[in-house]
Amino acid sequence: MNTPAPHIPAAHTPAAALPFPPIPTLQARDGALWLEGLALADLAARFGTPTYVYSKAALEAAFASWREALAGRRALVCYAVKANSNLGILSVFARLGAGFDIVSGGELARVLAAGGEAGKVVFSGVGKTRAEMRQALQAGIRCFNVESAAELERLDAVAGELSTRAPVALRVNPDVDPKTHPYISTGLKGNKFGVAFADALSLYRRAAALPNLRVTGVACHIGSQLLDPAPMAEAARKVRGLVERLAADGIALGHVDLGGGLGIRYRDEAPPTVADYLAPLLEAFEGCPQELCFEPGRSLVGNAGLLLTRIEYLKPGETKNFAIVDAAMNDLARPALYDAWHEVVAVAPRATAAQRYEIVGPICESGDFLAHDRSLAVAEGDLLALLSAGAYGMTMSSNYNTRPRAAEVIVDGSSAHLVRARETVAELYAGEKALD
Numbered sequence: 001m002n003t004p005a006p007h008i009p010a011a012h013t014p015a016a017a018l019p020f021p022p023i024p025t026l027q028a029r030d031g032a033l034w035l036e037g038l039a040l041a042d043l044a045a046r047f048g049t050p051t052y053v054y055s056k057a058a059l060e061a062a063f064a065s066w067r068e069a070l071a072g073r074r075a076l077v078c079y080a081v082k083a084n085s086n087l088g089i090l091s092v093f094a095r096l097g098a099g100f101d102i103v104s105g106g107e108l109a110r111v112l113a114a115g116g117e118a119g120k121v122v123f124s125g126v127g128k129t130r131a132e133m134r135q136a137l138q139a140g141i142r143c144f145n146v147e148s149a150a151e152l153e154r155l156d157a158v159a160g161e162l163s164t165r166a167p168v169a170l171r172v173n174p175d176v177d178p179k180t181h182p183y184i185s186t187g188l189k190g191n192k193f194g195v196a197f198a199d200a201l202s203l204y205r206r207a208a209a210l211p212n213l214r215v216t217g218v219a220c221h222i223g224s225q226l227l228d229p230a231p232m233a234e235a236a237r238k239v240r241g242l243v244e245r246l247a248a249d250g251i252a253l254g255h256v257d258l259g260g261g262l263g264i265r266y267r268d269e270a271p272p273t274v275a276d277y278l279a280p281l282l283e284a285f286e287g288c289p290q291e292l293c294f295e296p297g298r299s300l301v302g303n304a305g306l307l308l309t310r311i312e313y314l315k316p317g318e319t320k321n322f323a324i325v326d327a328a329m330n331d332l333a334r335p336a337l338y339d340a341w342h343e344v345v346a347v348a349p350r351a352t353a354a355q356r357y358e359i360v361g362p363i364c365e366s367g368d369f370l371a372h373d374r375s376l377a378v379a380e381g382d383l384l385a386l387l388s389a390g391a392y393g394m395t396m397s398s399n400y401n402t403r404p405r406a407a408e409v410i411v412d413g414s415s416a417h418l419v420r421a422r423e424t425v426a427e428l429y430a431g432e433k434a435l436d
């Protein structure tokens with residue numbers, strides 16, 4: 001759906017510098033927040049709240065920064081679908097020529113439905129089922145990133161049944177500490193992901209000997225929200241060593257997949273730019289003939305989106321004041337799950353003195369908070385925007401408390417596209433049945 005904006009002011013006051021992290025296309029104009037050419041208040045009026053709102057220009061700018069940093073290198077950027085799998089988002093990246101990193105058959109179906117090319121899809125994950133392997137082989141994906149010896153054997157068998165050969169890379173675990181949150185660290189020993197570096201050579205020999213596999217590459221992914229480029233640079237040097245060891249063994253690889261993980265600014269973090277993050281990785285593979293692949297998720301979508309919510313009640317308390325909003329932990333799980341910080345801003349701050357609030361949802365859990373101790377000048381009924389919510393927001397949402405999931409909107413200039421309708425309660429239990 002593409003509905004023209006109801007109202008575009010002819011002239012704006014100049015965009016004011018914002019005291020919060022960059023969604024590059026979010027601006028304060030005339031005392032209220034706008035995303036690209038649309039006022040957030042107008043979007044709330046049209047689509048209701050809570051609603052995830054994404055900026056197409058910000059998505060494109062994020063993708064361009066990857067493409068520019070890789071200019072002159074044979075490389076493929078495979079967007080990690082799990083960060084935000086909305087078909088609208090996927091279609092934006094598909095049109096830009098992106099590949100996709102998937103972790104389930106469901107994500108593959110989404111990519112194809114959004115116009116993505118199967119030949120640019122890499123399939124990661126420790127638990128691929130036979131059905132998912134068949135689906136991906138029939139679609140003709142680019143590569144399976146295999147994470148165990150047992151998966152190699154299973155993939156060989158499934159490919160044999162389909163009289164085809166499966167393209168494989170082994171996901172190796174380079175055993176470097178990414179220095180990020182333990183729940184999003186994946187490249188250390190003792191982690192369920194990847195195969196141990198020490199076992200890689202023998203597993204490659206095994207893969208090369210299996211009749212229905214075609215060894216095409218190597219993959220690694222050490223964690224998420226990486227703010228220091230050094231651990232990934234170390235991992236890249238280790239992987240380069242492995243590529244050369246394999247070549248000496250007669251196993252020539254066509255590509256090297258260095259995963260995703262580049263962090264973003266939520267509060268006061270100072271992540272490297274894409275170019276600074278990539279520089280040591282490109283250096284590690286200088287002069288190598290292999291195509292380089294990357295699987296960024298968060299860095300492509302995180303700061304292209306926000307969650308728009310309305311204050312239902314202000315509730316003063318003895319020690320804390322609460323702003324009870326219509327979004328909750330089922331809509332945005334990151335604060336409850338990782339104690340993550342999302343900047344909270346009033347869409348149209350009032351002239352009254354700011355007060356400190358706990359920003360909480362209506363769910364019956366004390367863990368149902370979106371932000372602690374924020375200073376806001378607001379009243380009941382006002383709109384808030386939770387920033388940096390484009391990644392791992394909607395995709396981690398649930399229906400806990402029988403709450404229909406939020407709508408999703410992509411803003412493109414002065415047009416708004418409803419890319420996911422708000423769920424209805426009837427949809428939530430459509431597959432259920434009371435006992436007779």
Ligand SMILES: *Cc1c(COP(=O)(O)O)cnc(C)c1O
Nearest residue numbers: 080124224260261295296297298
């Ligand atoms: C989650 C994941 C990514 C994306 O991570 P980001 O931190 O969002 O960039 C890439 N590759 C694999 C294998 C993943 O599991």
